[in-house]
Amino acid sequence: MxxxxxxxxxxxxxxxxxxLPPVMVLAMALSHGAGAALATFADPDALSAIRLTIIMTxxxxxxxxxFGVMAAWTLSHFRFPGRNLLIVLIExxxxxxxxxxxxxWLLVFGTQGWWGTALERWGHPIMFxxxxxxxxxxxxxxxYVTRTLMPMLAHNGRTAEEAAITLGASLWQVLWHxxxxxxxxxxxxxxxxxxxxxxxxxxxxxxxxxxxxxxxETMPLHIETLYNGYQxxxxxxxxxxxxxxxxxxxxxxxxxxxxxxRTEKTA
Amino acid sequence: MSVQLDHITRILPQSSRPIVDDISxxxxxxxxxxxxxxxxxxxxxxxxxxxxxxPHQGGHVMIDGACVDIQDARARNIxxxxxxxxxxxxxxxAANIGFGxxxxxxxxxxxxxxxxxxxxxxxxxxQLPRMGGRYPHELSGGQRQRVALARALATxxxxxLLDEPFGALDPLVRQQIRGWLRDxxxxxxxxxxxxxxxxxxAAELADTVVLMRNGRxxxxxxxxxxxxxxxxPFVMTFTGDVVRIAGHVAHGMFIPALPDIQPVAxxxxxxxxxxxxxxxxxxxxxxxxGTHAHLRHRRGPVGxxxxxxxxxxxxxxxxxxxxxxHVIPDCALDITAGRLARGxxxxxxxx
Numbered sequence: 001m002x003x004x005x006x007x008x009x010x011x012x013x014x015x016x017x018x019x020l021p022p023v024m025v026l027a028m029a030l031s032h033g034a035g036a037a038l039a040t041f042a043d044p045d046a047l048s049a050i051r052l053t054i055i056m057t058x059x060x061x062x063x064x065x066x067f068g069v070m071a072a073w074t075l076s077h078f079r080f081p082g083r084n085l086l087i088v089l090i091e092x093x094x095x096x097x098x099x100x101x102x103x104x105w106l107l108v109f110g111t112q113g114w115w116g117t118a119l120e121r122w123g124h125p126i127m128f129x130x131x132x133x134x135x136x137x138x139x140x141x142x143x144y145v146t147r148t149l150m151p152m153l154a155h156n157g158r159t160a161e162e163a164a165i166t167l168g169a170s171l172w173q174v175l176w177h178x179x180x181x182x183x184x185x186x187x188x189x190x191x192x193x194x195x196x197x198x199x200x201x202x203x204x205x206x207x208x209x210x211x212x213x214x215x216x217e218t219m220p221l222h223i224e225t226l227y228n229g230y231q232x233x234x235x236x237x238x239x240x241x242x243x244x245x246x247x248x249x250x251x252x253x254x255x256x257x258x259x260x261x262r263t264e265k266t267a
Numbered sequence: 268m269s270v271q272l273d274h275i276t277r278i279l280p281q282s283s284r285p286i287v288d289d290i291s292x293x294x295x296x297x298x299x300x301x302x303x304x305x306x307x308x309x310x311x312x313x314x315x316x317x318x319x320x321x322p323h324q325g326g327h328v329m330i331d332g333a334c335v336d337i338q339d340a341r342a343r344n345i346x347x348x349x350x351x352x353x354x355x356x357x358x359x360x361a362a363n364i365g366f367g368x369x370x371x372x373x374x375x376x377x378x379x380x381x382x383x384x385x386x387x388x389x390x391x392x393x394q395l396p397r398m399g400g401r402y403p404h405e406l407s408g409g410q411r412q413r414v415a416l417a418r419a420l421a422t423x424x425x426x427x428l429l430d431e432p433f434g435a436l437d438p439l440v441r442q443q444i445r446g447w448l449r450d451x452x453x454x455x456x457x458x459x460x461x462x463x464x465x466x467x468x469a470a471e472l473a474d475t476v477v478l479m480r481n482g483r484x485x486x487x488x489x490x491x492x493x494x495x496x497x498x499x500p501f502v503m504t505f506t507g508d509v510v511r512i513a514g515h516v517a518h519g520m521f522i523p524a525l526p527d528i529q530p531v532a533x534x535x536x537x538x539x540x541x542x543x544x545x546x547x548x549x550x551x552x553x554x555x556x557g558t559h560a561h562l563r564h565r566r567g568p569v570g571x572x573x574x575x576x577x578x579x580x581x582x583x584x585x586x587x588x589x590x591x592x593h594v595i596p597d598c599a600l601d602i603t604a605g606r607l608a609r610g611x612x613x614x615x616x617x618x
Contacts, residue, residue: 119343159349159351160352160353160354160355160442162320162340162347162349163347163349163353163354163415163418164366164420165320165339165340165341165345165354166318166319166320166340166341166345166346166347166372167341167366167367167370167418167419167421167422167424168340168341168342168367168370168371169341169367169370170367170370173370178355179354181355181357181358182355182356182357183430184357191595222370229339
C-alpha cells in the first residue's frame with residue numbers, strides 16, 4: 001500500500017513539476033491556432049535567433065568535448081600537485097551563478113575591462129557580439145563532459161589501455177580505439193548534457209549579448225524579448241521549439257544508453 | 268629471445284622501501300620461468316618493468332643482449348597477459364585479437380584479409396572456433412583468458428609475460444589451461460615469464476622457479492631444487508608442507524619442547540632453535556615413546572598417520588601396505604631428516 005502511495009505522490013509531483021509546464025507552453029503556443037504559431041517563424045529575428053543558438057551550441061559542444069576529454073584524461077591518469085584544485089575549478093561553473101560567469105567575461109573583455117577598448121578599436125569586439133556569447137556558454141557548460149567522463153575512466157581502470165600499449169598502440173590510438181569507446185556511454189551522456197545546457201543558457205548569455213535582435217539574440221533571449229513585448233503566441237512558440245529540441249536530446253541519450261546496454265557489459 | 272635483468276631497482280614515490288630491490292636475473296631464450304612469492308613481493312612490478320609499463324630507477328633491462336631501457340612499452344613487442352584479461356569490452360573477439368595488427372602504421376600493416384586469416388589461425392590455436400563474432404562478456408573466464416593470450420600472440424612476440432593469468436579461474440579450468448599453455452610455449456618457441464602465487468602451478472609449468480620476497484630474489488632454480496635444498500626456512504615453507512617443531516639446543520643436542528619427539532644431535536651453539544621437516548620425512552618409532560598414531564587415510568600407497576602430542580597434531584606421511592596397523596601404540600617421532608633453523612637462517616645440519 002505504501003508503495004502505491006509513494007508512487008502516486010511521485011507521479012503527482014512529476015506531473016506538476018515536469019510534465020505540466022511543457023504542455024502548458026505548447027497549449028499557449030497553439031492558443032490562437034497553428035497558423036498564428038507558425039507565423040512566428042516568418043520573423044527574420046526569430047530565424048536569426050534559432051540559427052545563432054544552433055551555431056553557438058555546435059561550437060560550444062565541440063570545444064567543450066575536446067577540452068573536456070583532455071581534462072578528464074589528464075586528471076584520471078596523472079597525480080600531480082594542484083590536481084584537486086583543478087577538479088574544484090572545473091566544477092566551479094556548476095556552483096557559480098551563470099550571471100556571475102557572464103559578468104566575469106564583461107570585466108575582462110568589456111569596454112571597462114582590460115582589453116575591451118583595444119578590441120573595439122580593432123573592429124572585433126567580443127562583448128555584445130557572438131564571440132562573447134560563445135565564451136559565456138562555454139564557461140557555463142564546461143564541467144559536464146569532464147565530470148561525466150572521469151568516474152567512467154576511473155571505473156574502467158588502466159589495464160585495457162596498458163594492454164593496447166603493449167600491443168603497439170600510440171597514445172592517440174589508445175585514446176581513440178580503447179579509452180573513449182570504453183567510456184562512450186559517459187562521453188555521449190556528457191556531450192548531450194552540454195548540448196541541452198548550451199541551447200537553454202540564459203543568464204550568462206544575457207549579460208554579454210547586449211540583446212540586439214537579429215544579431216546577438218539566442219532563442220532564450222529572443223523568447224524574453226517577445227514575452228516582454230506582449231507577443232505571447234510567438235514567445236511560447238519559440239519556447240515550445242526549445243522544449244522540443246531539449247526533449248530530442250534527452251530522447252537520443254536514452255536511446256543510446258539502451259543500445260549500449262545490449263552490446264556491452266563489463267568484461 | 269633472452270631476457271636479462273641487471274640490478275633492477277624500483278622505488279615507488281612516497282615510499283622508502285624499494286618494491287623491486289636490486290634484482291639480477293637471466294631468463295634464457297626459450298625457457299619458461301615462474302616468478303613466485305607472497306603478495307607484495309614485487310613479482311608483478313618486475314614483470315611490468317620488463318614490459319616497459321613501469322619505470323625503474325636503477326639497472327638495465329636487456330632483451331637479446333640489447334638494452335631496452337629507453338624503449339617504450341609499445342616498441343618492445345612483448346606479449347603481456349593481464350590477470351583480469353583486460354579485453355576491449357566494446358570490440359568483438361576477432362577485433363580484440365586483431366587489434367595489434369590493425370593499428371600498425373600503413374606501411375607495415377597487413378591487409379584486412381591477412382589479419383582475418385591470422386585471427387582465424389589464432390582462434391584455432393586457442394581452441395575457440397567460431398567465437399570471433401562474440402563480445403568478451405559473452406565468454407566464460409577460461410575463454411576470455413585464451414582470447415587475451417591470442418591477442419598478446421597476434422603480433423608475433425617472442426617474449427610472453429603472464430601476470431597471474433589463472434588467478435580468476437576455477438581449479439578445473441586452471442588445470443586444463445596450464446597443460447595447454449606449456450604445450451603452446453614449446454610449440455611457438457616462446458620465452459615465457461609467469462607470475463603466480465601458486466607454487467604448484469609454478470612447479471608444474473616452469474623450468475626455473477624464481478622465489479621472491481620483499482622485492483628480492485630469495486632463491487631460483489628448478490622447482491625440485493627449491494623443494495629439496497631450500498636456501499632458508501622461508502623457501503622451505505613456501506615450497507611445500509612443513510612441520511615446525513620448536514625447542515632448544517643444549518650441549519650438542521636439539522631438545523624438542525614437546526615430549527615423544529626424539530632429540531637430534533647438532534654441533535650448533537646452545538640457544539633456542541626449531542626444526543623444519545616435511546611430513547613425509549617424519550618417521551614413527553614404535554615403542555619408542557608414549558604417543559599413539561592413528562591411520563587417518565590412505566592415498567594409494569601413501570598413508571597418513573596422525574598423532575597428538577600435548578594438543579599439537581602431527582600428520583606423518585609414510586608408505587603403508589594393506590596389513591599396516593590402524594593404530595601404532597607407544598611410539599615416538601624421529602625428526603632427524605629435518606633442518607635446524609634459528610630465526611630466518613639454517614643452522615648446521617641436524618644429521
